[in-house]
Amino acid sequence: MIEFWLSAGLLCLVAVSFLLIPLLRGRKVQAEEDRTALNVTLYQERVRELEQQHLAGTLDAAQLQAVRDEAARELLADTEGSESRQARRLGRAVPLMAVVLVPVLAVLLYLQWGAIDEVEQARTFAGEPHSIEEMTVRLEQAVRDNPKSAEGWYFLARSYMAQQRAADAARAFEEAVKVAGREPELLGQWAQALYFAADKQWSPQLDALTSEALKADPEEVTSLGLLGIAAYEEQRFADAIGYWERLVAMLPEGDPSRQAIAGGIARAREELDPQNGDKAVQASQVGGLQVRVELAPALRDKVQPSDVVFVFARAAAGPPMPLAAKRLTVADLPATVSLSDSDAMMPQLKLSAFDQVQLVARISRAGDAKSGEWIGQGQPVASSTQDVQRLIIDSADGTQP
Structure with a gap:
């Protein structure tokens, strides 16, 4: 910050110098006026x-009149131009007041509407950190400089969580x-930090x-x-399944956490x-039903x-709606996709609940998933097959259908 204020001070000196010029010129005019009065x-x-x-x-x-x-x-020759200079002359009070007020007003206005916090934060984060510990130190400095930054506290909390400092993360999320208000995402992550800080002990605060x-x-x-x-x-376990199934249904396809939650x-x-656990595990493990989808050359x-x-699987003998589905484009073909319980279309209809499925x-x-121009269908296969x-x-x- 010293460099910033030095630069700002130099700019103020340049501005003040322009205000001092009329004052310096005023001294010359005063001398000319004194000489005119003497004449x-x-x-x-x-x-x-x-x-x-x-x-x-x-x-x-x-002779008297001539002399x-x-x-x-x-006398007229000596005083020629003095009146015009006097008309252009500024009073001393105006430049002196401006010299004092310009720097003071500049500082006050900048403190009110300037971006000193952003300048300091940009300086703090200049250059790539070499470790998560260094990033944490920078974030700690950033929130000390600007404790009203919700983003600073949020990223500091995430950094603490990455270092398994759950108690520190909980304080940062709080x-x-x-600062930001009781946003659902912040409340959830605050609760998560509190849970791990308390060694996985549930509490009324977490429930709230x-x-x-x-x-x-x-x-x-x-x-x-x-x-x-x-x-x-x-x-x-029934409650855990219910929460996790709701979670899986909301995660986008390709999210790496889907498979872990399905497990x-x-x-x-x-x-x-x-x-019946083995069958559920087989259908929910990494891979699930592996399907190689190709387009006929014709x-x-x-x-x-x-x-x-x-690409979907439906019960060979049961409801016609898909049990699990994936969406691709022709440009992706040929492609290998997996279908499992994590791709379920409806929570109550799981791939693992049916012995035979059709791909x-x-x-x-x-x-439109219900109708199209071209189709490929396979013979019924076991939902637990690994081939x-x-x-x-x-x-x-x-x-x-």
């Missing part, structure tokens, strides 16, 4: 001497909530925070995940029903790269 006094004394000489008879009237005219001309977060946003992912973990630790759901199901000129491809791939230019299933899109899509 006028000398002229008046000269006129009085000439008049005395005229009374004494030394000068006649004509007086000559003295007047000399400060972020004080997660309830408030989910009331404001039923899809707040951190609260759902935390409630599932707490329920699993307390062996309330947790499978373990909770196994705890509830050990006899159709390559009849589709567009942007056409949507739906279908449909191309729909309009993006890669090959699916070729090669037929016109008619009235297939």
Whole structure:
């Protein structure tokens, strides 16, 4: 910050120097005015001497008038331009007041509307940190300089969590909530930090925070995940499954945490029903049903790269709606996708709940999963199979459901 204030001070000195110029010029004008006044006094004394000489008879009237005219001309020559300079002259008070007020007003206005906090924060974060510890130190300095920065407290809390400093993270999240308000995301992450800081012991405060977060946003992912973990630790496996299934349904496809959550759901199901747990685990493990989707060569000129491809599994004997589905485009083909309980379309209809499923791939230019232009269908297979299933899109899509 020293460099900033030095630069600002130099700029103020430049501005003040322009205000001092009229004051310095005023001194020169004053000197000229003093000389003019002296000339006028000398002229008046000269006129009085000439008049005395005229009374004494030394000068006649004509000579007196001639000498007086000559003295007047000399006075006019000496004082020429002094009036215009006097008209342009500033008073001393105005420049002196400006010299004092300009720096003071500049500082006050900058403190009111300037961006000193942003300048300091940019200076703090200049350059890439070499470690998470260095990043944490920078964030700690940033919140000391600007304790009203919700972003600073939030990222500091995340940094603490990454270092497994849950108690420090909880305090930082609390400060972020004080600044930013009781946002559902902040409440959920605050509760998560408190939970791990208390060695995974549930408390009324955690219950209040997660309830408030989910009331404001039923899809707040951190609260759902935390409630599932707490329920699993307390062996309330049905509750854990319910929270985690809600969470999985909200996560986007390709999210790496989906598979981990699906594994947790499978373990909770196994705890509830050990006899059927193996089947649930198989369907929810990494990979699930592996499907290799290809486009028949005869159709390559009849589709567009942007056409949507739906790959789904439905019960071989049961409801017609898909149990699990993935969405691709023709440009992605050929592709290998996995279908598991984490891709369920409806929480109550899981892939692992059916012994036999049929795999279908449909191309729909309009993006409609229920009807399209081309389709490929496989024979019923066991939902727990680990073999890669090959699916070729090669037929016109008619009235297939």
